[in-house]
Amino acid sequence: MHGSRLRRNFLTALLLGPAAAWLVVFLVLPFIAIAVFSVGERAPEGGYQAALTLAQYANLPARATAFWNTMVLAPVGALACLLVAYPVAYYLALQAPQRWRLILLALVVIPFWTSLLMRTYAWMYILGGRGIPALLAFIGIEDIRLINTPGAVLLGIVYGYLPLMILPIYVSLERLDRRLLEASADLGATPISTFLGVTLKLSLPGVMTGFSLVMILLLGEYLIPTLLGGGKVFFIGNALVDLFLQSRNWPFGSAIAITLVLVSVVVLIAANRISTRVSGARRVDLI
């Protein structure tokens, strides 16, 4: 009895070991380093100098604009993604013919096989002067500016993050017991009431998973706004690149990074709470 338990523990350790080691070396240790940096000072020649001060956190308002822009971009971008993704996921899970479903799902995922950078460059070209505006000019609609607008940034974000939103929503809709929809109709609910009262509520775990996934990634996003927004608006991502690579103010960059992580955690917990409460699920799976 004792021996078998020992063996099982050993097996568990063996299975979890590699992943745990990976996480310790590449996540936990760097995180500790960043946390230590964030209460330090910038060395005169750049980098980190040991200290114990909250000066870096006190200095956060200096980057308030970048914070503010990120805090707008992340939820708005995630919301735009959600609005586009939900109908797609709904169609895939509940309407699409069974034999097409896998193919259609594959089509959703395939763009992921190309780097986001390349795809965003492609959008630069499509939206730029020689892309759609040139086509519009050809049919007589002149002076349409698409690139370097907020609309272009939103488009790029929705395009880039759509699969991450579609998949979790698809999974939760796919799992939905169809008889619940029949029961709702049987009890007199119109299709709209059934959607709002049953389908939407029970797919909320998927919605929240997708929403928090996209939102957290958007908190660090700076590539798409830079390329499609013309780089005129700065985000936390830009600030981090600038602080770590250009002005080499590691402690301040670390303070910003830690704050960002805390915000992400808060978002995750809130999303989890909401979906657990509304959908009555006892647990919420991240994907």
Next chain:
Amino acid sequence: MTAVPDIEFRGVTKRYGAVTAVSGIDLAVPPSAFVALLGPSGCGKTTCLRMIGGFEQPSEGQVFIRGQDMAGTPPYRRPVNMVFQQYALFPHLDVEDNVAYGLRQARPRLSSREIASRAGEALEMVRLAGYGRRKIHELSGGQQQRVALARALVNKPAVLLLDEPLAALDKKLRTDMQIELQNLQREIGITFVLVTHDQEEALSMSDFVCVMNGGRIVQLGQPSEIYDEPVDLFVADFVGKTNLLSGTVAGHSGELVEVALADGTVIAARKRMSLQRGEAVSVSLRPESLSLGAPESGRFKGIVRNRIFLGSTAEYAIEVKGIGTLLAKADHLIGHGNLFKPGEPVAIGFASRTPLAFPETKNNGTNQRVDKHVEIIS
């Protein structure tokens, strides 16, 4: 029947592609009846129920609810409610909100006070008062079953549809719920349509049993009629236990036919349709219509192979030479009194009810009123 039937099928056929699930069903369910649709899986009983609920549309024919043609009427506008298989309760709502779900859909809107009081009454009716704030997953199977009942009945439907409602319950609970459902039906006085593959359930609960096979109604009648006077071999075999003995028609004597069995014995049997001399038939003998006696008496002589003691009765498997194994049910307190032991020789006689003879080949030209419609599609 002068009253408008609660449910009426007129020439209803349902096809899924090349498969015909239901063919040419005609059925009228009188008000305040408890009707069971009984049949093996795939016989079309669930499809019929779903056509009443509005989840399927007939390919041909019409379904009427209280005289109204339901063609094109979606489920949410039909005056019926369903208790689903495995209940289909909303997991994100508590017990009371599940029960109140239908009331909240009513237009014009009901006041929240009325919703609460009616939901409360419905829970009381199924003996779940005080469970309103429980989560669905905190309830036992039997309690979930009762929530599903309350959720359907609270809307005061014209007809309650029950799709294998007791299939997920254990035997004891199932028996309790059978009685409870019967009582509820009498109390509320609305029509219940029950779909089941369990013949015992159908016989014990309903006023009428509609036996279905291969998408058609084979027999419609009161439970005792179905059991005692099956119209064909399928019904005789499917409803209740029976012994089927092969033989040929040796002659006629008045209303009865004489059937020569495989071992040469000739027995007299009733018939449901005219039989030709020399025709191959199956004779149905209910286990409880056989009597067991001392080896020197009786019609057949056999040896007890197996005995199942059931309390007030005992079931015997008796091997009869040239015929096979017969199942006999004997009340061990009456008559012979003794329990026979495996290996003991025994004689079998007919205690009650003359056996019934059916032609071997399946014949659908029987004498029920539904049959003229059954012929339309084959």
